[in-house]
Amino acid sequence: MQSTLRLAIVGLGLVGKRHADAVALVPDVELVAVADPNESGQDAAVGMGIPCFETIHGMFKSVQLDGVxxxxxxxxxxxxxxxxIENKCPVLVEKPIGASTKEALALVQMARARDIPLLVGHHRRHNPLIQKAKEALDGGLIGTIRAVQGTCWFYKPDHYFEAAPWRKRNGAGPVSVNLVHDIDLIRYLCGEVTAVHAVAAPSVRGFENEDVASAILEFSNGVIGTISVSDSVVAPWSWEFTSRENPQYPPIPESCYLIGGSEGSLSLPDLRLWSHLDRRQDWWTPLSSTTLTRAASDPLVNQIAHFKDVIMKKAIPLVSGQEGLRTLQVIETIQLSAKHRTRLDIQDLTASDVEAYRTVV
Known part of the structure; x- marks a missing residue:
């Protein structure tokens, strides 16, 4: 392997361009190729001075790569x-890992069998504030986690949907497009979700998909969670507004996650830790708060640096294919539960399940 890793991006749209900007900020990593059949992506690649291919197959035939x-x-x-994976090339796949658990399961098995790194782009895990929250929760700062509450409310303007009509269709609502981020973080911080009971309401704008949904989450460790998502509610309580992660969104000093424990609670993304004075669990005792300190850096840049370390075998994936698969599985179960208005258990993906789905590949 060369001293400078050679990466390629497939798809140079809005997200692909953000990845390109992130690659440029990571030492010893170079963007050497783009694959995009669209004229806009090809023009963007030309503007960057990077070769662009119409297909991923053509790219692999022409360029030596260390990661995609x-x-x-x-x-x-x-x-x-x-x-x-067939070209023995490590890959970072944007979220969600696939359109269905069935096909994603086969992909994860294939990558594992061939020992090729497969990472999923749930980039929020690479945010220093999430790492600090993980450290605090695992260190017992709030005692045993008992409950979690998440809110993902915002209003997407009409032109957002007019620009891409597929966003109005079934499967493109806020559960699959937006809530997948929040579910991944809640899994990372609080544990595995084993059952859900969800409800959803049809779009008031007349689209095929939902525009509001809520779910009760049951965790393997006994935690109970509630989460709500809507892209038709005017509100400040979403990761986009509160995290200051993406400068495109105006920052608001609010929280969107509340994690409650036996000795205290933690709100995110403001990292505010609440507990009774002298750690006395007594609702007659005053509560006090402190804000945990953490570093600040771009999670997308951190994600590329981590991808580099995984390729060089200096790290194991923070968000592996299996992790992306499990998050997708929770999202699928929420959608199915909302459709049938019933509680559903989440199937444990065992080796036999993987074998059963092998034919997808």
């Missing part, structure tokens, strides 16, 4: 990731 970032539509993720 897939920033394409979800329906293409598994097919293109398989192409990377």
């Amino acid at each position: 970032i897939l920033a394409t539509p979800t329906l293409l993720h598994v097919e293109q990731a398989i192409t990377c």
